[in-house]
Amino acid sequence: MKNNLWNILKKELREMFNDKKSLSMMLIIPIMIPLLIIGMSALFEAQINKPLEEYNQIGFNYEMSEEEKKLAQDSGISVNYYESLEKIENAYQEGEIDLYVTKEDNLYTIHGDDNETTSYAGSLVESYFNTYKEYLQTEYLTDNNIASDDVINIINVKKDIKEADNFYASYITNYAFLFIIMAITVSATYPATDTTAGEKERGTLETLLTFPIKSKDIIIGKFLSVSLSSIITGLISFILMLISLVIVQDMFTIYEGVNLMLPSASFIFALIVIIAYSFLISGLCIAIASKCKTFKEAQSALTPLTFISFFPGMIAFMINVKSSLLLALVPFLNFTLLFTDITAGNINILEIEVMLVSTIIIIGVTLYIIIKQYKSEKVLFNE
Numbered sequence: 001m002k003n004n005l006w007n008i009l010k011k012e013l014r015e016m017f018n019d020k021k022s023l024s025m026m027l028i029i030p031i032m033i034p035l036l037i038i039g040m041s042a043l044f045e046a047q048i049n050k051p052l053e054e055y056n057q058i059g060f061n062y063e064m065s066e067e068e069k070k071l072a073q074d075s076g077i078s079v080n081y082y083e084s085l086e087k088i089e090n091a092y093q094e095g096e097i098d099l100y101v102t103k104e105d106n107l108y109t110i111h112g113d114d115n116e117t118t119s120y121a122g123s124l125v126e127s128y129f130n131t132y133k134e135y136l137q138t139e140y141l142t143d144n145n146i147a148s149d150d151v152i153n154i155i156n157v158k159k160d161i162k163e164a165d166n167f168y169a170s171y172i173t174n175y176a177f178l179f180i181i182m183a184i185t186v187s188a189t190y191p192a193t194d195t196t197a198g199e200k201e202r203g204t205l206e207t208l209l210t211f212p213i214k215s216k217d218i219i220i221g222k223f224l225s226v227s228l229s230s231i232i233t234g235l236i237s238f239i240l241m242l243i244s245l246v247i248v249q250d251m252f253t254i255y256e257g258v259n260l261m262l263p264s265a266s267f268i269f270a271l272i273v274i275i276a277y278s279f280l281i282s283g284l285c286i287a288i289a290s291k292c293k294t295f296k297e298a299q300s301a302l303t304p305l306t307f308i309s310f311f312p313g314m315i316a317f318m319i320n321v322k323s324s325l326l327l328a329l330v331p332f333l334n335f336t337l338l339f340t341d342i343t344a345g346n347i348n349i350l351e352i353e354v355m356l357v358s359t360i361i362i363i364g365v366t367l368y369i370i371i372k373q374y375k376s377e378k379v380l381f382n383e
Contacts (some may be wrong), residue, residue, distance in 0.1 A: 008221025016191050016225055025190045026229050029183045036179050037172055037244040038251075041334035044168045045252045047116075052076050055120040059088045059100035071135060075128040099125060166253045170344075173245070173262075173315050177339045178310055180237040180274065185281050185309045187233035188226055189302045192285035195222045197298035219367060223286055224319040230278035238274055263345040269352060270342050276359045277335045281309060283366040288372055308332065328354040331362060 059080045064072070072079050080097050082088035088100045092111070092308040099112045099121040110125055112118035130311045141151055245260040262270065285302060292298035313336025321327070323337035338355055341348060 005217040005221050008218055008246075009224050012191075012222055012225035013228065015195075019191075019194070022191050022194070025187045026233050027236065029186055030180075030233060030240050032183065033176055033237050033240045033245040034247075037176055037241065037248055040172055040175065041168070041248040041252045044171075044254050048254055048272050050120060052124075055098045056124060056201060057097045058121065058125055059091055059097040060103075061085055061088045061100065062103040067135065068132060068217065069083055071132050072128055075131060076124060077128055101125065103378040105174055116198040125177045127267040145147055157267065169258045169260050171342075172248070172344050173241075173260070174336070174340055175314075176241045176244070177343075178317070178336065180234060180241065181277060181313065182306060182310050183237045184230045184234045184274070184278050185285075185306050188230040188278070188282045188285045189299070189306070191229050191297055192226045192282065193289045193292075193302060195226065196286055197292040198295045200292075201294045216267050216371050219286070219371050219374055223283055223314070223367060226286060228278050230282050231275055234270070234274040238270065266342045266345060266347065268337060269347055272352065273335050273339050273342065273355075276356055279363055280331065280359050281305075287366045287370055290373065307360050313337070322350055323348070325351055325354055328352075329358045331358070334358070340356075 056076050056078050057080060058072075058077050059082055061082050061084065063081070064079065069079055080091070082091060082100075085102065087095075088102075091097050092100050098117050099110060099323065102109045102111065110122060112122060114257065137151075141147070217334075237334055242261070249255045249258070249260045286307065288301050289298040292301055309332050312330075312333040315321075316336055317340065321337065323334075323341050327337055328334045334351075334355045338348075338352060341351075
């Protein structure tokens, strides 16, 4: 039995490593991880450090005093005066100004559309008006012989807020893991398809089943070969992720003062999650592909699995779902939640054990079903 299983595994590995497409899936797809991390970090950096000149053109439809103009300029605002409402609206529509302000008695109204530039410009104008309001209050109190500090600073507020995790650091590590999940899934899809539906289409599966080899040895051999491909992809992706995190930490100021590297104790548990997922997705890919008649049909059947593996974790991250013992049982979702906790240094051994047990059960049931299927002629003739 062991010799048969070993021979099947060697056969599958030999075919897989001789197949250029399988190798490309295994080795090239992980390269997307550094591109993702560097690209998204550059995007975050550009948003945070947007040049003032890109959103400081502000229109005013009223004459400003010299004090107002000076305060506006000190706030970074480039003042643009328009004598009529029609002209200022046209200037805004044509992109000459980023925002405009109208005045009616003591009511100042900030006008603009809901977009990124308006958000930056709006914050700039609000900061100016807070400064201007404080200036007017100080002037009023001084004119009435009232010490302005006794009124404006009648209370003092001190902040003592614990520093939260850097949003961008958490975002980049979690999305990097989601792409590792996707890379592993894609890496498992092609060899699983080729070793089941592909062999069936070429007629080599029929020959293989005529040999004095148990169906169990054939399926486990195929499963282990696909799992090995997935694990290699996962390990390469994980290593590239770590290297990329080191690189972007030195490249971008948004990570200043933050250690992007995983805690040393987290490495082994992160690898456990990646390896467990590799085994699970390999078993599911073989189960689905073995039901198909042709290679093309299997590829179509496996396509939704890529999205199913990716979206639960993405949605959980977006709505900030927290891990629990119950969620540790949920396939796909449990891997992302556990990895998020592990990267933050929050390692819950019990939840990891629950994930492993549920994964082993799912793999065991899946392999049992495939083995039963391969004992029947239906696997050859798709009856």
